[in-house]
């Protein structure tokens with residue numbers, strides 16, 4: 378089995394439950410969605426250059442970094458054929474902590490098992506401003522646990538109101554970690570905080586993409 382790898386790099390994780398920690402990123406080529414605001418559109422385009430790598434090659438490269446947190450992202454990692462074999466390979470190593478960034482359109486039921494060792498999922502719930510809300514698999518909320526996270530990337534007040542509604546309707550705070558993050562440069566973080574105060578969004582964590590503060594927001598491989 379070979380995987381289409383658009384880039385591998387070491388950085389600090391700029392998003393999610395392990396924000397600020399060192400992580401090695403594997404970005405797969407290709408996505409099944411087209412979010413209006415996507416900051417990695419280049420990795421989804423037909424002509425993107427990628428390396429075909431086996432699981433063993435990927436594992437070796439991850440080990441060579443000496444970094445213990447591994448983030449599989451994209452593109453959409455869960456549409457890579459044979460992705461479960463790769464997560465099994467990485468997760469059998471007790472020294473590694475594996476996280477998958479996924480877009481909410483793929484069923485997580487086959488992945489969220491009772492197994493001791495499985496990846497943690499950070500699942501986006503795509504809101505109206507992404508143009509992809511109708512693609513969301515709502516049944517995923519039944520299988521996410523405290524090992525996982527749901528992220529709402531909000532572009533406007535309408536998105537904020539919808540995120541608030543979903544969090545409450547599905548009791549997400551009791552089940553899993555919940556993040557709200559602005560579409561970069563589209564909505565002021567202070568507007569989000571104001572909304573959180575007014576709507577008493579206890580247990581929700583505002584998150585800004587750290588790597589876009591540290592480096593040029595357009596820079597790849599960071």
Ligand SMILES: C[S@@+](CC[C@H](N)C(=O)[O-])C[C@H]1O[C@@H](n2cnc3c(N)ncnc32)[C@H](O)[C@@H]1O
Nearest residue numbers: 414415416451452453478479480501530560561
């Ligand atoms: C590029 S996506 C790749 C993983 C997967 N396809 C997904 O959407 O979750 C990784 C994360 O970046 C976020 N993201 C993409 N473009 C963004 C932007 N312009 N501002 C803020 N977050 C963005 C996505 O919402 C997602 O949480």
Ligand SMILES: Nc1nc2[nH]cc(C(=O)O)c2c(=O)[nH]1
Nearest residue numbers: 388389390391392450588599
């Ligand atoms: N530093 C850094 N952290 C990240 N966390 C999630 C990312 C992603 O694109 O999925 C990402 C990314 O692209 N860079």
Ligand code: SF4
Nearest residue numbers: 408410412415452480
């Ligand atoms: S699902 Fe993720 S990679 Fe795909 S278009 Fe949306 S943000 Fe970009």
Ligand SMILES: [Mg+2]
Nearest residue numbers: 391416417450
């Ligand atoms: Mg990114």
